[in-house]
Amino acid sequence: MSQNLDRLEALPLRENLRGMSPYGAPQLDVAVALNTNENTHPVPQPVVDAITERVSRAAGQLNRYPDREFTELRTALAAYLDHGLTADNLWAANGSNEILQQILQTFGGPGRSVLSFVPTYSMYPLLASGTGTKFIAGQRAEDFTLTAESAAKQVREHKPDVVILCSPNNPTGTALGLDVVEAVYEAAEESNSMVIVDEAYAEFARFGTPSALTLLEGRPRLIVTRTMSKAFALAGARLGYFAAAPEVTDAIRLVRLPYHLSAVSQATALAALEHSDVLLSTVEDIKMQRDRIVDNLKRLGLEPAESDSNFVFYGGMENAQQMWQNLLDQGVLVRDVGIAGHLRVTAGTEDETTAFLAAVENYLQQK
Structure with a gap:
């Protein structure tokens, strides 16, 4: 192991990657x-059967590139989320980690920063490092809570280019009030910052817990990310997505890899959405x-x-x-x-x- 580390350090790594450890449980x-x-x-058997049937159909056309715009999937995701969203508001990628990476590639990068409030999802600083974005560790109270006043104050102090709010937060499990999101968005207007609300666990929220999806209208710099890994029981399928203003999805197209979402991934997600009631x-x-x-x-x-x-x-x-x-x-x-x-x-x-x-x-x- 030590020999491998020595060999790794001998490679011409970027300086900000030296001494780091890869993410992994x-x-x-x-x-x-x-x-x-x-x-x-x-995964329930009816859903397995539906996925198998859709993937089988897709397999016959794997000699061709998939739909680059995955329009059918974006339409289905918009219908699932509701809130008056359309396909133009939706984007998807290989897990919400790739979604976050694409957002930082677009709005972060060298000379820019991302602020999140620790303790929170441990991938945020790794994604920041991978995109050359400075990570700023915002502070929570001793009981790990975050108030609107404190969050907004820290945004105004640091003036980050991107703010990530994890709600429900990982690892603490608690959801943020919408007052926190609203206060952060207002404070971020001073620095023209993008605000991301990571709602990977939203389907598990207690009754009456509101989603930041309700705040999207009129907020062009707000992005709400979701995943099919948790509530949909599709961690192995790797499908994450976000809802935002149409111009945000246009911005992400500038950095996405060509045909980044495979035909198999699209088929799997579509079959799952067709049976969302069974999965959920x-x-x-x-x-x-x-x-x-x-x-x-x-x-x-x-x-x-x-x-x-x-x-x-x-x-x-x-x-x-x-x-x-x-x-x-x-x-x-x-x-x-x-x-x-x-x-x-x-x-x-x-x-x-x-x-x-x-x-x-x-x-x-x-x-």
């Missing part, structure tokens, strides 16, 4: 994997297991955050690393997110949730 062979916020429910039928069960985790961790004396996502961020243990290892020894893999005294667990199926809670209780009884 452990992929271990365990009975219960609850560390990457996947939808652990299998697991969301309520996941929310139930999430709330069950919160309630039971409280009962066990731990400190879980109320969550609007499909995972729970919790603290209150004496030694988070020790608990992580103990749970792994019991066959349950959760996520060490690098925040002292805290871990994160994905809400899985009822059986997976039961296994996690039993492992936590067993660990605490040993203390």
Whole structure:
């Protein structure tokens, strides 16, 4: 390993990449994997059949490039989101990470900056580095909350070219109020900054939690990103998308790779959207297991955050690393997110949730 690192360092890397580590969660062979916020429910067979049929049709034309504009998919995504959106408002790519990368390629880059409020999704600084964009780590309160006043003040102070708001936030799981988005957008007008609201987990939000999609009209520098990896249980398909003003999608076309969204990806996503009711039928069960985790961790004396996502961020243990290892020894893999005294667990199926809670209780009884 050290020899490989030496060889890596001998290459003419960009200076800002030296010493960095690639993004990645452990992929271990365990009975219960609850560390990457996947939808652990299998894709329902009717959806598998629909995807197979659409992909089979696409396979007969793989000698040709796919629809570069993926118009049918953009139309279907607009219909799914509703809010008066049309195909002109939609864009898609290979996962929401590529969406964010394309946005930073367009509006970030050398001499420009992106502000986000930590702790938040750990890919943001990596995407910034990969696009030569300076990453500015904004601050949250001690309890990881973010107020409209604080967020707007930091935007005015730093004057970033791009602001990313993660809502529900990863790893804390909490959604932002629309007052935060509105305040940030208003503050960003002074520096003509783009504002991104990353809503990867929006379908799991608690009842009454509003989406930033409601704020798009009249805000040409606002982008709301989504994914089909979570609620749609299609993490393996890699399909992310965003909604914004039509001129934003035109701007992204300047940096996208030719035919970046394969015919297979388009076919898979279209089949999934045609059966969105079936795929999203697991969301309520996941929310139930999430709330069950919160309630039971409280009962066990731990400190879980109320969550609007499909995972729970919790603290209150004496030694988070020790608990992580103990749970792994019991066959349950959760996520060490690098925040002292805290871990994160994905809400899985009822059986997976039961296994996690039993492992936590067993660990605490040993203390």
